[in-house]
Amino acid sequence: MTKTNPGYFFEDYRIGQVIRHAVPRTVAEGERALYHALYPARHALYSSDAFAQDCGLESSPLDDLIAFHTVFGKTVPDISLNARANLGYAEGRWLSPVWPGDTLTSESEVIGLKENSNGKTGVVWVRTRGLNQVGEEVLSYVRWVMVLKRDPAAPAPETVVPELAKVVAPEDLVIPEGLSFDGYDFDLAGEPYRMADYEIGEVIDHVDGVTVEEAEHMMATRLWQNTAKVHFDATFREDGKRLIYGGHVISLARALSFNGLANAQMIVGLNGGAHANPLFAGQTVRAWSEVLDKAETGTPGVGAIRLRLVATNGPGAGLKGEDGKYLPHVLLDLDYWALMPS
Amino acid sequence: MTKTNPGYFFEDYRIGQVIRHAVPRTVAEGERALYHALYPARHALYSSDAFAQDCGLESSPLDDLIAFHTVFGKTVPDISLNARANLGYAEGRWLSPVWPGDTLTSESEVIGLKENSNGKTGVVWVRTRGLNQVGEEVLSYVRWVMVLKRDPAAPAPETVVPELAKVVAPEDLVIPEGLSFDGYDFDLAGEPYRMADYEIGEVIDHVDGVTVEEAEHMMATRLWQNTAKVHFDATFREDGKRLIYGGHVISLARALSFNGLANAQMIVGLNGGAHANPLFAGQTVRAWSEVLDKAETGTPGVGAIRLRLVATNGPGAGLKGEDGKYLPHVLLDLDYWALMPS
Amino acid sequence: MTKTNPGYFFEDYRIGQVIRHAVPRTVAEGERALYHALYPARHALYSSDAFAQDCGLESSPLDDLIAFHTVFGKTVPDISLNARANLGYAEGRWLSPVWPGDTLTSESEVIGLKENSNGKTGVVWVRTRGLNQVGEEVLSYVRWVMVLKRDPAAPAPETVVPELAKVVAPEDLVIPEGLSFDGYDFDLAGEPYRMADYEIGEVIDHVDGVTVEEAEHMMATRLWQNTAKVHFDATFREDGKRLIYGGHVISLARALSFNGLANAQMIVGLNGGAHANPLFAGQTVRAWSEVLDKAETGTPGVGAIRLRLVATNGPGAGLKGEDGKYLPHVLLDLDYWALMPS
Structure with missing residues (x-):
């Protein structure tokens, strides 16, 4: 056996x-440093203990x-x-x-x-x-x-299909204990925009692109102890390509979204997500976001913004074709809630 | 907008x-570890808390x-x-x-x-x-x-060209509080040479070469949250090449300079520097140094050595051509002050 | 000079x-994180402070x-x-x-x-x-x-050939102070097998493969401040290949051996080892183990298992040819003792 x-x-x-x-x-600290080496992450609350403390937290989570x-x-x-x-x-x-x-x-x-x-x-x-x-x-x-x-x-087992919420209700989002944006320093955070400055339906092109290397996605995926063969073994697929872990695309796109959404500091809800097309090394990832909704939270000054985050391979436009399927350049379509100064 | x-x-x-x-x-610790993974850094004061403590510091900076x-x-x-x-x-x-x-x-x-x-x-x-x-x-x-x-x-604005010192005066260099080389262990540091053993004009070929990979320079550059597109996006330049951050070359050359300058422990002054030619992945970086000057500092036993650090792409000799321009194999020409046992 | x-x-x-x-x-922490990024390491005692504490240690070494x-x-x-x-x-x-x-x-x-x-x-x-x-x-x-x-x-100097033990005697293995597997959680460790479940002579194919990149082995090797030119300088060998540090293969194979030997937690003895053939970037490393011996230790519940760990480049079978030489697909033949719940 x-x-x-x-x-x-x-x-x-x-x-x-x-x-x-x-x-x-x-x-610990090492995983934090590697995260900054593997993704162009710049949200201040995760970059600086001092900034996090100014937001009421004991240190940077x-x-x-x-x-x-x-x-x-x-x-x-x-x-x-x-x-x-x-x-x-x-x-x-x-x-x-x-x-x-x-x-x-x-x-x-x-x-x-x-x-x-x-x-x-x-x-x-x-x-x-x-x-x-x-x-x-x-x-x-x-x-x-x-x-x-x-x-x-x-x-076949008895079919059970769970009923799942399309969206996490804003009142179910958990605001970290102590979090406050009262002393928020917009200069240090990188952009002047608060939630009130964003319109529902607004689309933000995050401009920058990142060309991905095999060593990077493998190091990232290993760091999370995700051992799926298809990410690491070039002999596993017939085409000799290593499929990049979908979560690598999520992190790349979220980090790129700093440029235009620098104050969408903390992710607190994941409403849905689709890995639309595979990513392989050598391709260049870009991202855009759409503001889907805005809500107040129980903590004054802390708003919840609902964002669609779309990662693409290259410059193609659009999300889905006439057949309702994702276009070939779309890698990720993620729907999440983030906290930002309201 | x-x-x-x-x-x-x-x-x-x-x-x-x-x-x-x-x-x-x-x-923190994570950035230190990554620095050692990305560059062949071996200066003992930055490698070992115990060594730094023996030099009067609270731990390794x-x-x-x-x-x-x-x-x-x-x-x-x-x-x-x-x-x-x-x-x-x-x-x-x-x-x-x-x-x-x-x-x-x-x-x-x-x-x-x-x-x-x-x-x-x-x-x-x-x-x-x-x-x-x-x-x-x-x-x-x-x-x-x-x-x-x-x-x-x-x-055009009114022209203002600042007057800049060609060299930081030795008396303006700041010696870290507590620093002392009185108990300096030359065996552990890796070489027996103190400042007195170097002649002004002496040239040291640092021997080793490092072939650079895309994943490495991108990880390094991201770690410093330097987001210039040209370093990350292979579609940005027409030739499809990612230009390597000039600071990556500085760190590579400084690390290589351990071999021959192991006791030039701390960098305290930057007199000037030129990024002479671009570096791209796949090229092999080498380095040599020239001793430009030597000075005593206010701290007995701690000398300041002024070094020209030149990084090259490959084995070519020489720095500048007859036209006064850097030769094509020269990547970096850096002029700095370092502290070493005098 | x-x-x-x-x-x-x-x-x-x-x-x-x-x-x-x-x-x-x-x-420190940074080296630990990098180890997990560079190798698919999952042994619980090195992954979790909480698990290590449940094994009687102050934290995860x-x-x-x-x-x-x-x-x-x-x-x-x-x-x-x-x-x-x-x-x-x-x-x-x-x-x-x-x-x-x-x-x-x-x-x-x-x-x-x-x-x-x-x-x-x-x-x-x-x-x-x-x-x-x-x-x-x-x-x-x-x-x-x-x-x-x-x-x-x-x-020529006078010839002195030291007499070396073929195997470290089990009674010479040092059990870390405080180590106990009495509260060992096999679910969290990942597999249900204790030493008693392994037979001497049993062979375990560790299934997974890892294709190796230049950036990865160079980062690993630099992290250990191993500066041998042949690992870093693509111009050093005539064929333009960078030879991968043999220790990189050891760590890859040991990490892969988690799948089938998840409870062989701590390495305590190295009996012998041969780097049978060189590894180069682009090749895919696999591993198998053979149980060579089992022994009790002075600590009740802590057994010592002696393992041959073989790393290969690709799927080839067998270890040595009829001439007694390692077959070309064999990279490493390592003989070590590990501690596991007995």
Whole structure:
């Protein structure tokens, strides 16, 4: 019997099953520095302890996407090893900042199952929770993937499709304890715009482009202990290309969005997201954002802005074709909530 | 109106104008480790807390060039975005070590303006100061760049060309508080030579070469939050090449200079510097140094050595041609003061 | 006279000579993060402070191979600069964990000398010790290399070939103070297997492959301040290839071995090792292990498993040909002891 991990197949999942994912991870100063080396990240609250303290926090937390990637990475050996597609995200909420020195674990509960009509694959919905070393939940989100069946002849489970919110309600967003933008220094943050300066429907082209290298996306993906073969082994795909982890595109696009959205400081909600087309090394990533909504939060002066963040490969325009499908130059279509001075 | 940063054009600068640059940055253990991964840095004082303590410091400071790159990087969106050339440096002084956990900001004062005769560009001189979280100045230097005019028809400002020292006077160099080479361990430092062993005019070939990769220079440049497009976007230049940040060459050459100048521990003055030719990935960087001067400092046993540090692309000999221009293999010609056991 | 390091030649070594290697190095959080970015490392004890504390340690130590590479790297300017081949390792023991913030130095004693019959080279055996900032030994191993003679006419020294143990005796392995697997969480560690579940002779294919990039191996090798030209300078070899540091292969293979040996947590002994064939960027590294032996240690519940770890370039099968030589796809054949729940 082999001792290596064969991963879960579709028929291994049961509604209500809770999977504790392996390998807890302490994240600290080193991960922060690497994040700044791998992505053009400049949001001041994650760059400077002094700036974070002026915003009422004890120090600069680790980037919200470090929390996301670390929690996500742990789920890969149990959820994605035999997955054929990452279909969607919903109901994502950041519940507590992650501080340097915190140790993260994650666990997933199976909340939906639906066999596909071809009998070879099925869709699995999981709610994944990230926990810190004292058991506090730092992140929670739903993700669904298409997973291979081990045995096509295995009987289909009862279909359960969870009802998921299209958007996290603003009142469900968690504002980090102590956060205040009363003493916010717009000069240091890099731009003068507060939430009131953005119109719903406004589109911002983030201008800059980043050409991606193999070493960079592999280092990033390894850092999150995401071990999916397709990202690392050039002999795995027939075309000899290494598929870049979708989360690398999320981080690149979010970092690029600083130019025009420098004050959209903290990510607190993930409403949805699609990895529209694959990215490979050598391509150049650009990004644009659209303001989808704005809301007040329970904390005076702290507004929540809902943004569509689109990453593209090159200069192509538009999002979807007449057939409703993403155009070939679109890499990512992400829908999230961020906090900014209102 | 676009919310992204259009940068400053020549006519936006005024003599006496002070620009507070955006995005404060906390630098710590992670930046130190990355510095050692990206450059072959071996000067013992920046490699070992124990060695630094034996030299009278509380711990190992961050490399002087981490301070330089971080302070410099912040100026890029305001000074270099529409710059066409980085023309020179002068009067650079390191005023206080940067310790892990310090937060750096920077600001620049416009001290010179001169429109070029073509009417399309002008030269801007700025004095840039790097400050830590308690407002202490850690670094100060003058830099001048050639910047595009937004509107060639805009009237030329009054010409002001600052008078700049050719060399920082030895008595103006700041010796870090507590520094002492009395208990200096030459074995651990790597070489037996003190300042007295070097002759003015002596030339040292640093022997080793480093072939540069795209991922490395981009990671380094991002780490300093220097976002100039030309370093990251392979579609920006017509030839599809990414121009390597000149500071990457400085750090490579300084690290290579360990071999022959292992005891030139701390950089305290920058007299001048020219980025003679561009560097691109795939090229191999070498370096040589020339001893330009030697001076005592106010601290007994701590000498100041003035060095020309030349980085080259490949094995070519010589610095300038008969026409007084740098030869094509010369990348960098830097003139700096370092502290070493006298 | 040149001030750069010419390295030691064969006739410079004397039996009993102790060489204190240069450049002490403080290793901390940043090195840990980079290790996780450069290698697919997942052993829980090095990934999580909380997990390490549950195993009786004060926090997560730095990876045993960080200690090895750092200690080894310091020896390169004195031992390997004029070496033509790295011939073997023996009697390696990890004596104390390395904690973030520790400063490492290393020194080597010459314990064997044998001139080769060609008169141009000789074999040098050294016992290298790694020490921390309070002088505690953290690592000790024997290594032998083939070194050039400066002058082929120089007389041969008396031949001394040290007697070296084929295997470190289990009773000589040092169990870190406080280590206990009594509260070991196999879920979090990633696999359910204890030492009793492994059979002597069992072979485990670690399944995954990693395609290696130039930027990655150079960053890793620089991080350990290993400055051998052949790893960094593409103009050094006639074929324009940069030879990858053998230790990079060790770390890659050890990290890959998580899949099937997730509970072989700590490396405590190095019995031997051969770098069978060179690795170059673009190649894909895989690994398999064979269980060579098992032993109890003085600490109840903590077993010692002796493993052969073989790294390969690609899918080829087998280790040695009929001629007793390593097959061309074999990169590394390492023999080590690890601690795991018994």
